[in-house]
Amino acid sequence: MERPAATASAPARHGLLLAVPAGLLRTARPRQWVKNLLVVAAPAAAGRLASWESAGRLALVFGLFTAAAAAVYLVNDARDADADRAHPVKRLRPVASGVVPVPLAYAAGAALGLGAALAAAALCNPMTAALLAAYLVMQLAYCVRLKHVLVVDLAVVATGFLMRAVIGGVALGIPLSRWFLITTGFGALFMVAAKRYSEAVRMAGTQGATRALLTRYTPGYLRFVWQLAAGAAVLGYCLWALESGGGAAGTLLPWRQLSVVAFILAVLRYAVFADRGAAGAPEDVVLRDRPLAVIGVVWAAMYAMAVMDV
Structure with missing residues (x-):
């Protein structure tokens, strides 16, 4: 009589294991990645999208910026888990709902952020790497403190969008x-x-x-x-x-x-x-x-x- 129950629990455990990586992906906000297409704004304005070399560099920058932004989202949701539980929609986020443990969200965010910064330093020009690092520092400061400062919170979020638009030009050496x-x-x-x-x-x-x-x-x-x-x-x-x-x-x-x-x-x-x-x-x-x-x-x-x- 107990064997069917044990058999039924195996798929449940398997589903639980799959829920964690799926929750991490949801926390990384795939729908928000479209914002990172702003990296092509400056090269498009300068007419520098025609070459495969430029396209390859921009694809790399897009990937690195997406990883950096995902790192920030993971850290932000880990810090805001308690507050998000009081929101009618945000309470369903993986970290707030308990699908993704808070320590895991912090660890994944740290790994993505550090990996993006190191990859930028190794694969991009120094100015691009510095800009990506500055974005990470600014956004983490926003998560910790700046989101609670009047007007500064608006300026920081807007500056994040501006950095996306600037970094594509910086990566290709285009005057802005x-x-x-x-x-x-x-x-x-x-x-x-x-x-x-x-x-x-x-x-x-x-x-x-x-x-x-x-x-x-x-x-x-x-x-x-x-x-x-x-x-x-x-x-x-x-x-x-x-x-x-x-x-x-x-x-x-x-x-x-x-x-x-x-x-x-x-x-x-x-x-x-x-x-x-x-x-x-x-x-x-x-x-x-x-x-x-x-x-x-x-x-x-x-x-x-x-x-x-x-």
């Missing part, structure tokens, strides 16, 4: 335009502040149990930040687009200037979700909203035409 840095930096701040605003609206009345800092921001302030950042990003992009005047000789249309229209439409479309408090998951807004996707494709086509002087 001041307008590129301004537009990317304020564009990142726009999305970060919109995300925080959406979280503040959604968690109104819950006493900020899962993110104490949200109770110290008012929705009005966060709205002001994302509106200011959106305006600064649009201004920076317009100055970049208009800097060279008309289109180059032999081009069909002034694609650089025309791309301003698509860029502004994309910002306005995203602002619809920000204003509703529905931009809490930027990757969902970008990937699932069809009109925004169409605008993005049109903008990318115009941008490509401008880079290629078509």
